[in-house]
Amino acid sequence: GDSVTQMEGPVTLSEEAFLTINCTYTATGYPSLFWYVQYPGEGLQLLLKATKADDKGSNKGFEATYRKETTSFHLEKGSVQVSDSAVYFCALSEAGGTSYGKLTFGQGTILTVHP
Amino acid sequence: EAGVAQSPRYKIIEKRQSVAFWCNPISGHATLYWYQQILGQGPKLLIQFQNNGVVDDSQLPKDRFSAERLKGVDSTLKIQPAKLEDSAVYLCASSGGQGALHEQYFGPGTRLTVT
Numbered sequence: 001g002d003s004v005t006q007m008e009g010p011v012t013l014s015e016e017a018f019l020t021i022n023c024t025y026t027a028t029g030y031p032s033l034f035w036y037v038q039y040p041g042e043g044l045q046l047l048l049k050a051t052k053a054d055d056k057g058s059n060k061g062f063e064a065t066y067r068k069e070t071t072s073f074h075l076e077k078g079s080v081q082v083s084d085s086a087v088y089f090c091a092l093s094e095a096g097g098t099s100y101g102k103l104t105f106g107q108g109t110i111l112t113v114h115p
Numbered sequence: 116e117a118g119v120a121q122s123p124r125y126k127i128i129e130k131r132q133s134v135a136f137w138c139n140p141i142s143g144h145a146t147l148y149w150y151q152q153i154l155g156q157g158p159k160l161l162i163q164f165q166n167n168g169v170v171d172d173s174q175l176p177k178d179r180f181s182a183e184r185l186k187g188v189d190s191t192l193k194i195q196p197a198k199l200e201d202s203a204v205y206l207c208a209s210s211g212g213q214g215a216l217h218e219q220y221f222g223p224g225t226r227l228t229v230t
C-alpha cells in the first residue's frame with residue numbers, strides 16, 4: 001500500500017537558518033504530494049502541493065519539488081523564523097483508482113526555531 | 116467563510132464507555148473525512164463520505180466504531196465500547212469534491228483520552 005516516510009526526530013534551528021525536512025514516499029500510481037503544517041493549538045493547514053513529477057510547490061517561503069526518480073518531496077526554506085515553529089506533515093493522495101482523495105500522512109516532524 | 120467545526124474539543128472517558136464526536140463541514144462541501152491521529156503519528160483515515168454515502172471505510176474498526184452523515188451535511192463518529200488504544204485526536208476534514216486535486220480543510224480536532 002501507499003506510505004510516506006519523514007525524517008525522524010525533532011528539528012531545532014536558530015532563526016535565519018536553512019531548513020530541510022526529508023520526505024520519501026511509496027505509491028502504486030501517480031500521486032499528488034502535499035505538505036501540511038500544524039501550528040500550536042491549531043488545526044492542520046495545507047502548506048503547499050505538487051500534482052505531477054518535477055512540479056515545485058511553494059508558499060510562505062517554503063518550497064518542495066516532486067522528484068519521481070527518487071520518490072521524494074523534501075521541504076526547504078532558506079531562512080526560518082520563530083513563527084515557523086510547528087509540526088510538518090508530508091502526505092500523498094493517489095490521483096485515481098479507488099483512493100477517492102484519501103490522504104496518507106507521514107509521522108510528522110516537529111520544528112522548533114529559537115531566536 | 117466558516118471553517119470545519121468539531122465538538123467537543125476534549126473528552127475523557129473510562130474504557131468500555133461510549134463516546135460521540137460531532138463535525139460540521141464547510142458549507143457546500145460534499146466530501147467529509149474522519150481521521151484518527153495517535154500521538155507521535157500522522158493522521159490515518161477512518162472513513163470518507165461523499166454526501167451521505169460511505170466511499171471508504173476500509174480502516175474503520177467496525178466492531179466498535181460507527182459513523183453517519185444522514186443529511187449529507189454534519190456527521191457523527193461514535194466509539195462503543197472504547198479501548199485504551201483509542202486515545203487519540205479525531206480530526207474531521209471536508210473538501211469540495213473527491214480526488215487528490217480538491218483541498219481538504221481540517222477542523223481543530225477532538226482529543227480523546229481513555230483511562
